[in-house]
Amino acid sequence: MCAMARPRKPLLSRERIVETAGALVDAEGLAALSTRRLAAELGVSGPSLYNHFRTKDEILDAIADAVSAKIDLSMFAEDDGRDWRTALHDWAVSYRAALADHPHIVPVLAQGPGRRPAGLKVADAVFGAMVRAGWPPAQATSIGALMRYFITGSALGSFARGFVDDETAYDPADYPHLGRAHLLAEHRQKVDEGAFETGLTALLDGLRLQYEALPARPRTSHSSATAEA
Structure with a gap:
């Protein structure tokens, strides 16, 4: 046979x-x-x-969710031990790295998780960790939204690539402070990653000041408020 x-x-x-x-x-x-x-x-x-x-849109959703599934969420586990600021920092770095590997899908991800399972797990993990740390639910929601705006915005384009690799393009007579702008593209990764880290540090430092000003309140492990990340 x-x-x-x-x-x-x-x-x-x-x-x-x-x-x-x-x-x-x-x-x-x-x-x-x-x-x-x-x-x-x-x-x-x-x-x-x-x-x-x-539909094609369903395929795009699935691609976006596959990228979301690559984002590390281990820092938000209850037994991880990282404080909320460190957890947000480490998560943001992982999030941006996932987007940097797939930059063309960022506009789809920027629309929000919708019904995507992996995207919703990201939102749930961030929101839950912030509430457990003592953030009021409304502010925890705002933090998730703020972080998504910042991270996806940073991945939508490259500041360094916005300048051409031609020193004659930036005449000192017109642009007295852009004499070395033509070198930015050559150092794209260093420039863009440095800008991301600078912005992330400033953002987290600002959140820490808000956190320190919060009235004392008991930590909780759950909340029914809306999550957004």
Whole structure:
């Protein structure tokens, strides 16, 4: 009896669709993703995608959630031991690193978690940790929102890449303080990471001052207020 031949291509699955779509977005940007292009990349017919995703937007949501799943949340565990400021710092660094690896999906992530499971776990972890630390629920919500604005905003573009690598572009007669601006692009990573760390430190220091001004209140492990991250 002859053994059944193996299929020439791997069976289609949600995981394979998301992985292929994510690689396409990483390489060419959001505009490159269409169901027709994705089906061609997968070697399947377009309608077969609809067995797993109803729309292109659902695929984008899944890509975004896969990126959210890469964000480290261990610092928010109740037994981790880090104080709230250190936890926020370490989480922000992990969050930005995940976005830096997938910059083209940032506009989708910036819209918020919606119904995405991994994104909601991020929001829940941040909010819960802040409330446990003693932040009032409303302020814990604001902190989650503030951190998302700052981190996703920092990942939407590069300050250093905003200047061209041409010293003749910045005439001292017109721009007396930009004589070395053409060197920024060459040092993009150092400039952008340094700016992120400077902003993050300033933000967290400001939050610490607000925290120290809070009236004494008991720490709690849960709250029903709205979370946002």
